[in-house]
Amino acid sequence: MSDDTTPADEPKRKDFIRQWIDRDNESGRFGGEVHTRFPPEPNGYLHIGHAKSICLNFALAEDYSGTCNLRFDDTNPCKEEQEYVDSIQEDLAWLGMTPTKVCYASDYFQQLYDWAIQLIEQGVAYVDESTPDAIAEMRGGGLDEGTNSPYRDRPVEESLDLFARMKAGEFSDGSMVLRAKIDMASANINLRDPIMYRVLHAHHHRQGDAWCVYPMYDWAHGLEDSIEGITHSVCTLEFENHRPLYDWFIDQLTDINHPQQIEFARLNLTYTVMSKRKLLRLVQENLVTGWDDPRMPTISGLRRRGYSPEAIRKFCKTIGVAKFNSTIDIQLLDHCLREDLNKTSPRVMAVLDPLKVTITNFSEGDVDQLEAINNPEDESAGTRMVPFTKEIYIERADFMEDAPKKFFRLSQGREVRLRYAYFVTCDEVLKDDAGEIVELKCSYDPATRGGDAPDGRKVKGTLHWVSASECLDAEVRLYDHLFTKENPDATEEGQDFIANLNPDSLKTITAKVEPYLAASTPGDRVQFERTGYFCVDTDSAADALVFNRTVTLKDKWKKIQSKQGGQQKKKKKQGGQQKKKPRLDYSQFKNKKK
RNA sequence: GGGGGAUUAGUGUAAUGGUAACACAAGCGACUCUGACUCGCUUAUUACAGGUUCAAAUCCUGUAUCCCCUGCCA
Numbered sequence: 001m002s003d004d005t006t007p008a009d010e011p012k013r014k015d016f017i018r019q020w021i022d023r024d025n026e027s028g029r030f031g032g033e034v035h036t037r038f039p040p041e042p043n044g045y046l047h048i049g050h051a052k053s054i055c056l057n058f059a060l061a062e063d064y065s066g067t068c069n070l071r072f073d074d075t076n077p078c079k080e081e082q083e084y085v086d087s088i089q090e091d092l093a094w095l096g097m098t099p100t101k102v103c104y105a106s107d108y109f110q111q112l113y114d115w116a117i118q119l120i121e122q123g124v125a126y127v128d129e130s131t132p133d134a135i136a137e138m139r140g141g142g143l144d145e146g147t148n149s150p151y152r153d154r155p156v157e158e159s160l161d162l163f164a165r166m167k168a169g170e171f172s173d174g175s176m177v178l179r180a181k182i183d184m185a186s187a188n189i190n191l192r193d194p195i196m197y198r199v200l201h202a203h204h205h206r207q208g209d210a211w212c213v214y215p216m217y218d219w220a221h222g223l224e225d226s227i228e229g230i231t232h233s234v235c236t237l238e239f240e241n242h243r244p245l246y247d248w249f250i251d252q253l254t255d256i257n258h259p260q261q262i263e264f265a266r267l268n269l270t271y272t273v274m275s276k277r278k279l280l281r282l283v284q285e286n287l288v289t290g291w292d293d294p295r296m297p298t299i300s301g302l303r304r305r306g307y308s309p310e311a312i313r314k315f316c317k318t319i320g321v322a323k324f325n326s327t328i329d330i331q332l333l334d335h336c337l338r339e340d341l342n343k344t345s346p347r348v349m350a351v352l353d354p355l356k357v358t359i360t361n362f363s364e365g366d367v368d369q370l371e372a373i374n375n376p377e378d379e380s381a382g383t384r385m386v387p388f389t390k391e392i393y394i395e396r397a398d399f400m401e402d403a404p405k406k407f408f409r410l411s412q413g414r415e416v417r418l419r420y421a422y423f424v425t426c427d428e429v430l431k432d433d434a435g436e437i438v439e440l441k442c443s444y445d446p447a448t449r450g451g452d453a454p455d456g457r458k459v460k461g462t463l464h465w466v467s468a469s470e471c472l473d474a475e476v477r478l479y480d481h482l483f484t485k486e487n488p489d490a491t492e493e494g495q496d497f498i499a500n501l502n503p504d505s506l507k508t509i510t511a512k513v514e515p516y517l518a519a520s521t522p523g524d525r526v527q528f529e530r531t532g533y534f535c536v537d538t539d540s541a542a543d544a545l546v547f548n549r550t551v552t553l554k555d556k557w558k559k560i561q562s563k564q565g566g567q568q569k570k571k572k573k574q575g576g577q578q579k580k581k582p583r584l585d586y587s588q589f590k591n592k593k594k
Numbered sequence: 595g596g597g598g599g600a601u602u603a604g605u606g607u608a609a610u611g612g613u614a615a616c617a618c619a620a621g622c623g624a625c626u627c628u629g630a631c632u633c634g635c636u637u638a639u640u641a642c643a644g645g646u647u648c649a650a651a652u653c654c655u656g657u658a659u660c661c662c663c664u665g666c667c668a
Contacts, residue, residue, distance in 0.1 A: 013608055013616090041668055055611050076667065132666060141664035143595050177666055187597045189664055217668050241598050262601085264659090268603090276668095306623035318617065320607045322600095325661050329605045332618050342631060349628095377631070408629065416625060451627045462627050530628045556629045 014305065016319045017056070017262055021064060021232060024260065030231040034066035037230050038099070039073045039221070042084035042205075044276040046091045046293040046299045048312065049267040055316035057234055058097050069228055070099035074106045075220050077202040080254075085205070087291070091299040095309045105187050105224050106206050112215050112223055113167065116178060116196055119161045119252055125196060126152055127162040129176045138184070139192050145508075146184035146192040166199050169212035173199050182248065190245045194218055222246040225259040233259045236266045237323065267319065268327040271481035272297045273488050273497055287501060288482070289527070294537075294548050295482045305479065306525050306535025306550030311340040317545065330481070337551050341525060341533045346374045346381055349419065349464040350513040350528040350547075352476060354393035356439045359424065362390045367470065372420040384516050388421050391468035393512045398463045399440060401429065405562060408461035410440070416461040419529065423448040423459055464529045471512040474545035477537065478507040517545060525550070540594070558582075 014022070025032050036057040040050065061068035070092060074080050092099070119125035126153045128135065140146040163178055167170065178197040186192055196219040201212055225233045233246075240263045250258045268274060273282075274297060282288045282296070291298050294305035302312065315336040319328055349372075368388040375381035394410070403411040410416050415425040421444075428441035447454050451462075482488075482505050488497040513528075520526070524536040532552040540546040 015607085019610090039668095042668085073668070079667075130659080136664070139664060141596090144664090146664095174666060189597080192664090195666055200666080214666090216666075236597070238662055239668090244600090265600090318607085322607070322617085324600060324606090326606060329619065332606075335618060338630090347628080373627095406629095419627060421627095459627090461629080464628075527628085527630085529631070553628075553630050558629090560629080586623085 006256060015577060016323065017060065017232070017234065017321060017465055018063070020260070020262055021060070024231070025064075029260075033229075033231055034060060034064035035065065035068070035229050035231045036060050036234060037069040037071050037103075037228060038097075039071045039105075039224070040088055041073045041076070041079075042081065042088060042256065043079040044280060045087050045123070045278065046083060047274060048269065048299070048302065048315075049274045050299045051095060051299060051312050052267040052319065052321075053234070053236075054092065054097055054317050055313055056321055059317070060232065060234070061100070066231070067100035068097075068229075069101045070097075071103040071105060071224060072226065073103055073217075073221070073224070074204070074206065075215050075217065077200060077204040077207075077214060080205055082205050087300065094303060095299065095312065101228075103224075103228060104206060105220055106204060108220075108224055108227055109207060109211055109346050111214070111227065112220055113213075115223065115253055116215075116219075117160065117163065119180065119187050119196075120156060120178075122252065123156060124181045124252055125159070125178055126154055126181055127159040127166070127176055128152075128179045128193075129162075132174055133267040135177070135195075135335050139189065140184075141189060148184050149179070150179060151191065152193070163197075163213075166197065167211065169201060170197050173201055175199060178213070179248070182245075187242055188241060190218065191248070205217055222250050222255075222259070222261070223227075223256075226250055226253075226257045229257055230259040233261045235261060235263055237263050237325065239263055263323070264321045265323055268325075269297065269333065270327060270330045270486040271483050271488070272330070273483070278417045278497060281498075282482075285498075287498065293459075294477070294479055304535075304538060305548055306338050306341075306533060307337055308344070308525070310344075311337040314340065318527050327487070335553050338533070338554070341527065341550065343377050343395060344375075345525050345527040345533055347372075347376070347529050348514055348517060348526045349386065349466055350476075350511050350517075350531065350534075351393045351395055351464065351466045351471075352478075352511045352528070352531060353396040354466075354512050355392050355396040355399060355437065357392050357424075357465070358439060359390050359392065359444050360427065360441050362444045365469075367389065368421075368449075370420045371425065372485050380501060386420060386514055386516070387467045388418075389467040389469050392418070392465045393471065394418075394440075394463050394465050396437075398461075399426070399437065401437075408557075409463060410442075410461070416457055416463055417448070417451050417459045418444075418465045419462050420451055421449070421465065421531050422446070422451070423453060438591060464531070466514050467511045468512075469514050472515055472518060472545065474511050474513045474517070474547055476509050476511040476534070476547045476549065478509065478549045480505050480507075512546075513545070513547075518542070520545065527553075553567070 021034055024030055038054050038057045058068045072085055128149050129147055138147045138149055177195045179193045179195055182191045182193055184192045195216050197213045197215055200214045203209055243261050246261050283291055288296055292300035292304045294301055315333050322333045369385040370388055371383050372386045373383055398409040400407055400411055410426050412426050415423050417423050424442040424444045426440055426442050429437055430439040432438050481502055483500045484502045485500045491499050518538045522536050522538045522540050527533050533550040534547040536549050537546040537548050
């Protein structure tokens with residue numbers, strides 16, 4: 001994970017978390033040690049938002065010569081499954097992270113239980129037999145102060161006895177809880193006698209049926225951190241209100257390690273959703289093919305799509321960390337991706353939308369093997385041979401009748417270069433009855449073999465191509481944003497984010513690819529020249545290749561085209577004064593929780 | 595109505611009392627056997643209003659806006 005480039009001459013800018021750690025180190029608060037952790041609940045797949053947290057926590061440990069644990073926060077047996085534990089470990093390893101230790105919150109259940117008894121004995125915890133509704137009612141809210149539970153001052157012995165019997169399974173789910181005795185009038189609702197344990201007769205994925213009580217997050221989390229010797233407990237903004245409680249619990253147990261909780265803003269990305277609930281819904285309603293659907297922002301989805309761990313790490317580093325609730329433009333992720341793939345991906349030619357071209361003056365049956373560079377960014381990648389024949393395919397979009405001056409590609413009477421091959425000139429356009437172009441007749445200049453004209457004549461365009469007789473068919477899955485709107489939650493009244501799903505987020509086509517690709521295996525990443533970066537899908541087989549489009553190449557021509565179209569439209573509308581786009585404000589669209 | 599946070603170019607992130615930087619995006623141009631890559635140039639009265647100061651993004655006061663908080667979820 002230390003391969004991300006940080007120019008040594010660039011002054012290291014420190015985010016607020018590193019500044020905080022520096023202060024702690026200066027004061028000697030933790031003896032100069034920095035121990036972090038990544039604490040997922042195993043109830044879903046990791047996504048790019050988790051990657052931000054992962055990269056942060058592991059980078060902190062590395063930067064300060066500390067440690068970083070992976071800890072499964074498995075305190076709720078109802079939602080958690082081994083499947084998720086496995087996927088999380090796989091994703092973490094793929095991202096290139098090696099935890100110092102792999103821990104489970106459930107391993108601390110006995111310690112937590114013993115400490116709970118200690119709090120009861122200290123008179124700061126009690127068993128409450130009120131109903132869930134009654135507890136909610138008594139908690140109050142807003143300006144209403146809470147009211148004390150009638151069980152709040154019951155004798156210690158009674159709570160001790162009841163708590164032991166809760167654990168033993170004598171009581172039904174929801175019948176009683178263990179509560180901390182703090183302050184029912186606190187302005188911070190989290191401090192109004194928060195629940196520490198609930199009764200749950202549920203099977204735990206690691207503890208089996210050993211427990212009938214399970215600890216709540218607020219009670220458990222800080223103590224888990226404390227047990228592991230965590231110094232800086234980094235979490236997301238919504239836990240800021242919980243920090244006083246985090247500190248309170250640890251303070252009750254004198255002489256245990258007291259980590260510092262630090263909160264940062266979670267990642268939001270345009271054109272996608274990040275909440276586990278929404279991702280789960282996409283999977284459960286079969287709106288995508290699964291957690292690893294290449295359109296999903298999950299780590300497994302990105303992996304299958306063809307993202308590299310380097311690109312994701314670079315992205316996480318680039319976006320930085322702060323407390324401002326921001327939304328990152330997906331184009332920044334694309335940029336980090338292209339930056340890495342450009343350096344690492346072998347080039348190859350593939351025609352996605354084939355148009356047949358016959359080289360009229362090329363001998364029938366001849367196969368001319370031409371040398372092509374595998375990666376201009378990496379000389380060690382070497383070269384390969386590409387077969388050229390009388391009939392080839394080019395991209396349909398690379399030919400245009402009555403082409404404008406700015407169109408550098410093929411048109412009647414125009415000459416272009418076929419990459420690594422020859423200059424060709426279009427002599428004739430063949431159409432079917434419907435007027436559709438079905439074939440081009442071109443002539444080639446044998447003197448330009450390899451792609452250069454001995455007479456020094458230049459050509460403006462270079463096209464990729466593939467031999468019609470030597471090429472392979474391949475299924476290509478063209479992916480686009482999963483949603484049509486920057487903010488999928490921006491919907492009409494009565495709709496939700498599902499309404500903004502992009503119906504064109506996947507187009508499957510059959511492409512013609514050069515024979516060199518026959519040996520490719522799932523996970524291989526290549527660049528289809530002039531088109532984009534592609535990755536061999538897990539569905540791919542030797543005789544049935546399947547490619548996923550990871551990301552397109554930047555396309556200046558497309559911009560020129562759309563600008564010309566746009567200008568015409570604008571003229572029609574009126575003067576076309578460009579208004580400044582307002583700052584992204586998603587809040588007005590968010591569904592308020594009732 | 596209460597509590598906790600936040601606000602710097604279109605989007606993000608820096609600058610921690612010394613005159614707004616970097617990346618992406620957008621636009622213009624150069625280069626090019628990928629209209630890719632690469633390389634140039636362009637883009638901010640620091641949410642607003644006052645105040646302190648020789649000097650304010652930074653300190654003070656007030657205002658506005660946004661986010662989070664009333665699960666026996668995490």
